Amino acid sequence: MKTHPAFDIVIVGGGLAGGLAAVALARAGFRCAVVDATDPAAMREAAFDGRTTAISYASARVFKRLGLWDVVAGEAEPICDILVTDGRAKSRFDQGAVSSFALHFDSAELEDGTPLGWIVENRFLRNAIMDAIEREENIDLFAPAKRAGASFGDGAADITLADGGVLKGALIIAADGRFSSLRAEAAIKTNEWRYKQTGIVVTVAHERPHEGVAQEFFLPSGPFAILPMTENRASLVWTEREDAAPAYLALDDDAFRREIENRFGSYLGPLSLAGPRWSYPLAFTLAQSFIAPRLALIGDAAHAIHPIAGQGYNLGVKDIAALVDVLTEARGLGLDIGAMTVLQNYQRWRRFDSATLALGTDLLNRLFSNDFPPLRFARDIGMGAVGKIAPLRKFFMRHAGADLGSLPSLMAREI
Numbered sequence: 001m002k003t004h005p006a007f008d009i010v011i012v013g014g015g016l017a018g019g020l021a022a023v024a025l026a027r028a029g030f031r032c033a034v035v036d037a038t039d040p041a042a043m044r045e046a047a048f049d050g051r052t053t054a055i056s057y058a059s060a061r062v063f064k065r066l067g068l069w070d071v072v073a074g075e076a077e078p079i080c081d082i083l084v085t086d087g088r089a090k091s092r093f094d095q096g097a098v099s100s101f102a103l104h105f106d107s108a109e110l111e112d113g114t115p116l117g118w119i120v121e122n123r124f125l126r127n128a129i130m131d132a133i134e135r136e137e138n139i140d141l142f143a144p145a146k147r148a149g150a151s152f153g154d155g156a157a158d159i160t161l162a163d164g165g166v167l168k169g170a171l172i173i174a175a176d177g178r179f180s181s182l183r184a185e186a187a188i189k190t191n192e193w194r195y196k197q198t199g200i201v202v203t204v205a206h207e208r209p210h211e212g213v214a215q216e217f218f219l220p221s222g223p224f225a226i227l228p229m230t231e232n233r234a235s236l237v238w239t240e241r242e243d244a245a246p247a248y249l250a251l252d253d254d255a256f257r258r259e260i261e262n263r264f265g266s267y268l269g270p271l272s273l274a275g276p277r278w279s280y281p282l283a284f285t286l287a288q289s290f291i292a293p294r295l296a297l298i299g300d301a302a303h304a305i306h307p308i309a310g311q312g313y314n315l316g317v318k319d320i321a322a323l324v325d326v327l328t329e330a331r332g333l334g335l336d337i338g339a340m341t342v343l344q345n346y347q348r349w350r351r352f353d354s355a356t357l358a359l360g361t362d363l364l365n366r367l368f369s370n371d372f373p374p375l376r377f378a379r380d381i382g383m384g385a386v387g388k389i390a391p392l393r394k395f396f397m398r399h400a401g402a403d404l405g406s407l408p409s410l411m412a413r414e415i
């Protein structure tokens, strides 16, 4: 058995959440170990993850303050407008008209005129984070290395690796994703359900420029999002009934493209597939506690939500920024960073906020993923009201930008 030197924090999971947490905490002066079961070289491959992420402007501030945004910025497409339509209606690019049941969020309405967010391919986020981890002296990366066990003692906790190595830390962070085994071993219960929907993700190239407009069509099988990418490309997140999705995924390229065009319309001109198809079973998981003695949950290990509003990772970024503040303050006061009294401050900050957003996205999906006439009527009235009231529109834009509530220092607005 090999025991490594002790760390302040051992982070299990080096995905987008765990990796960013390591960089943020290391910059705050904590000695961190990151454990991930996947080979880092494989994680860097384009074939590892074909998704894009809508990075909110509050999350972008975190990347900026950690010096990661310069690397990502060249690959990030600003979202200038968001058009949300009940059903597939004409967009402003088709003969100028939009459905009366459409919502238009325009970044020009925000005082500072910042984009509503940025669409970035996950591989660029991952590579920027991996590069920073490799450069950072305060981080030791153990990958590929599977966590095999954990024990939580009075003064420290141990993570045992599959090769028998032991990593000791004052605090363990579970960033091991939606199916977190660390969460289960700490006996933290979850509220969870499947959506019986599959998220089909594919990149398309199109002839006309998208002008930074993100579109979301609410179709009976679920939302269909068209997210603007660099170089006249768009990332599609097509939510389909789980029993219908396999047949669409099995279509040949031409038939698959026609199915996309049926939903997408022609406002961006002819389309072509610009990458492989990906599919993700969609589910809701919310941990009933984000903490246990010497353990804090972040990212999808704490909350995995429907991608309808593109907020899952943004919630994780806020977890990380909040944890940096809580742990830095505790250290300044000479407190044990793994003590429950310290971790309760993190839980108070993050659990209610995450639960509210997670349940909000759940409700949105239920409300819009069907064709039941009374619901359709109610939601169209709601959309009409939001569309006409400027302060309400601004509220939703600030919400999408994750810029509401009490913001941790890494997310605070520039003064």
Ligand SMILES: Cc1cc2nc3c(=O)[nH]c(=O)nc-3n(C[C@H](O)[C@H](O)[C@H](O)COP(=O)(O)OP(=O)(O)OC[C@H]3O[C@@H](n4cnc5c(N)ncnc54)[C@H](O)[C@@H]3O)c2cc1C
Residues within 6 Å of the ligand: 012, 013, 014, 015, 016, 017, 018, 035, 036, 037, 038, 051, 052, 053, 054, 055, 145, 146, 147, 148, 175, 176, 177, 178, 181, 199, 201, 237, 280, 298, 299, 300, 301, 307, 309, 310, 311, 312, 313, 314, 315, 316
């Ligand atoms: C279709 C789709 C679209 C999305 N779009 C958006 C969006 O636009 N905006 C947004 O904010 N969010 C979006 N999300 C959500 C976002 O992708 C996730 O919230 C995010 O990827 C979660 O990252 P994570 O690091 O918490 O978890 P994961 O990516 O699951 O990482 C967990 C890591 O832990 C490691 N691990 C697990 N178990 C062990 C073990 N025993 N030992 C060692 N390592 C282990 C794994 O190898 C993995 O690297 C979307 C999600 C989907 C499905």
